[in-house]
Amino acid sequence: MENDAEEIANTGLDGLSTFSSLSIESRRSQMTDQPPSDRFKSEMPQIPGVSGPGSRATTAPNPAVKLVLGLLAVLLVVFLGARWALRPKHAAPQSVEQQPQIEVPSPAPDPSTLLPHATDADPGIASVAEMAKPWSSKEFFIRNRLSGENISGLLVRLPTGSPSQSTGYWAFAQKAPFGDCQLEYVTDLSKLRNDYGFRAARHPMVGNPCSRTVYDPLKLSNLPGSVWARGAIVQGSDLRPPLGIEIKVEGKKILAVRAE
Structure with missing residues (x-):
């Protein structure tokens, strides 16, 4: 009886040993089939209600979202460009060289300096x-x-x-001997006839426009002291010829x- 029980126990142990060896061999074959990098990866624990890494759903990007983002970017660029273009521009102060120069005409030279x-x-x-x-x-x-x-x-x-x-x-x-009148040399014979009323003019004369006195350059006049002076009076009330x-x-x- 005892021998039978011992034999049964030995048989059970042999079966467990055989099952254990088969299980180890199966695991070895699985490990040899995996790449070297996957052999040493630890398995993630399985949490109820949480899917594993392999079960993540890959969602494709939505084209509408890209379109909206592109439009927003374009609007932003247009807005910034419009603000830059419409900004108030400060006129740069003109330099001294660029300021318009007002030309002041130089005074006319004194005619007397040219004589x-x-x-x-x-x-x-x-x-x-x-x-x-x-x-x-x-x-x-x-x-x-x-x-x-x-x-x-x-x-x-x-x-x-x-x-x-x-x-x-x-x-x-050219200043008259008496008074402040300026004598004039008249070469226009018609002026002598019309302005001075001297009809006998045959050559240029000297006239006093204030008294209408006419002096003849070709004639001499005897002054007190027996002095002869050219420019005898041929018309008018002046007292003597020009100086x-x-x-x-x-x-x-x-x-x-x-x-x-």
């Missing part, structure tokens, strides 16, 4: 060549030795006399030496 001024050191007022034509004239200034005043004078080339001699010229002060200016000719230059 010759006869002095003791330089008495020349004209050349013989420029006074070659009869009845030609030229204005000039000469300093009065007594008053220091610059006197405006006029040089006239007479149709008589040699151009190389002082007798071929007449120079006189004369002494002229000399040296070479090709005409000099104004002294005022009366």
Whole structure:
């Protein structure tokens, strides 16, 4: 009886041993079939209600979401660009060089500075060549030795006399001997007839526009003291001819030496 029980026990042990060895061999075969990297991965614990990694559903991206995001990006770019374009622009201050320059016209030169001024050191007022034509004239200034005043004078080339001699010229002060009127050299014979009423004009004359007195450059007048002065009065109420200016000719230059 005991032998039977022992035999049964031995048989059971042999069966368990056989089952255990089969189970180990099965696991070994499974491990040899897995890649080396998967052999040492620990298995995640199975939690009820939670799916494993392999059971995650892969959801495809929605095209509508991409479209909306693209439109939002475009709108943002347009908005920022519009704000940048409409921003207030500060005008840069113009530099000194870029500021418009207002041109102020320079004052016209004094005509008197363009005329010759006869002095003791330089008495020349004209050349013989420029006074070659009869009845030609030229204005000039000469300093009065007594008053220091610059006197405006006029040089006239007479149709008589040699151009190389002082007798071929007449120079006189343009201010009337009495009063403040300026004498004028009138070459327009019609002006002498109409403005001065002098009908006998045959050549240029000197006139006083204030008194309508006419002086003849070709005639001499005898002044008190037996002094002869050119420019005899042929019409008018003035008391004497114009104040004369002494002229000399040296070479090709005409000099104004002294005022009366």
